[in-house]
Amino acid sequence: MKLQTVICTILLPLVFSACNPERVHYTSELKAEMADSKIKRITNADIIETVDDLGGKISAAVEKDLTTQLQKATKPADKTKLCQLKNLPRVKAIAERYDVDIRLLGEGDIQNMKLDIKERDILDAYLYSVKQKQAPISNIQKINDTLFVYNSVVPASNLICKACYGNQETPFAVWHVGFNKREVVRRMNSSVKKKKS
Template sequence: MKRTPVRAWKHCQDPGGIPVVAALQKEYGVRVQLLGTNDLKSARLYPKEREILDAYAYSARSNTQAGDNLQQLNDTLLVYNAPVSAESIICKKCMAGQDTTFAVWRLLFNKKEIIRKLDAKQLKD
């Protein structure tokens, strides 16, 4: 990130350009995003996700540590959230200019799709 700030900014907006993230997305259909203050009111997030993101923002404002979170959004969708340390280069570069500096990794996945992919993989082996 320090050496190639233009490329780093693209990764902030679309982490799919990071090889390990791209592999995860391709292999299991997981959607990976980096969320911050600008996403608190995002209509593309489920209401439960906005509540969780708001809790992460509150933790950041009050300087308390928040942990990872796994929630079921509906019958098939799960979301895993992992906060990024405020001291992380990712948080500092990708979330610069926010009133509260915080970032959260969002991994959205479909249980049925992952099970299908795992079953198909086991059949190959």
């Protein structure tokens, strides 16, 4: 009897610790981490294509949302907050869902030293194009080994340019959508899995 009691005393805590829900949660995270670390053949062209596709969809969605909210806003202070992308739950939700950095940039950001030189050069080129009455196309920059930035110019006729950057000599606005390479690869893998199943 005593041997059975000793065995039960030793085994019972082991059984309960095996059913720990944190361990299950950790296991799924571990599986995702292991899947990310598997060697896959993904080219830069594949990543650029995915960033271009997602960047276009994200910038179109947030542009539509911001335009709608600016049309509803009556107070200048409310418009200023909206232009800073504050009080826009959809923008926050998209940023969290896709793990991206979404910003609205203007002429002043050409001198913003917090931005990479490549992006500041693109902004300068965009400003020149807008002044020449040209329609600039979207652009993707590889900032470093882990960061890609999608830029897209807001059409000059859009309310965003006037409401957010109307005090500039040439009112123009540019979407900045920053992508972490690891998240892009993860999304590519999940879309491949969906197509296979």
